[in-house]
Amino acid sequence: MTFYVIAHAGPGDPFWAVVQRGVQDAGKLLGVRAIFQGPPTGNIPEQVNMFRAAMAANATGIATTISDPRAWVAPIQVEVSDVVQQLARPSEDLLSLLKGGHYFDIVRHLLAREVRDEVKRRIEDLAPGGGFVFAAVHNIQADVPPENLEAMWEAIEEYGEY
Numbered sequence: 305m306t307f308y309v310i311a312h313a314g315p316g317d318p319f320w321a322v323v324q325r326g327v328q329d330a331g332k333l334l335g336v337r338a339i340f341q342g343p344p345t346g347n348i349p350e351q352v353n354m355f356r357a358a359m360a361a362n363a364t365g366i367a368t369t370i371s372d373p374r375a376w377v378a379p380i381q382v383e384v385s386d387v388v389q390q391l392a393r394p395s396e397d398l399l400s401l402l403k404g405g406h407y408f409d410i411v412r413h414l415l416a417r418e419v420r421d422e423v424k425r426r427i428e429d430l431a432p433g434g435g436f437v438f439a440a441v442h443n444i445q446a447d448v449p450p451e452n453l454e455a456m457w458e459a460i461e462e463y464g465e466y
Contacts, residue, residue, distance in 0.1 A: 306339065309339070313344075
């Protein structure tokens with residue numbers, strides 16, 4: 305099993321150096337391969353490429369920071385869509401969870417119609433078989449346009465029952 309943590313800055317940054325050590329320690333403790341990566345200069349396209357490489361390597365899990373949500377919309381939709389189709393099929397003892405942390409970052413940068421389409425796509429990806437939970441991990445940020453929240457809620461209401 306191989307897990308990646310891909311940050312928006314590399315271990316040259318004192319904060320991320322500590323995170324890298326924690327990732328390595330966790331990997332040893334759990335008996336899995338744990339890889340920390342981050343571009344040394346905070347280059348977001350380089351971080352996105354690291355994400356794509358981890359996807360291509362068939363990572364068991366990937367955690368990433370999203371400092372520029374616009375840069376992540378396409379990679380997440382393109383790269384993750386097929387994986388979500390394969391991995392997020394709930395069984396009786398599995399639950400699909402669409403986590404809201406980065407999701408609200410992305411939602412605030414889309415147009416209302418794009419928000420609606422994105423929510424519909426994720427429900428279609430994660431809901432078949434039951435067990436889907438749409439949940440936020442923290443409060444909605446002040447700069448999320450109200451029309452985007454309305455579009456998100458309407459999409460949940462329309463497509464969320466199955």
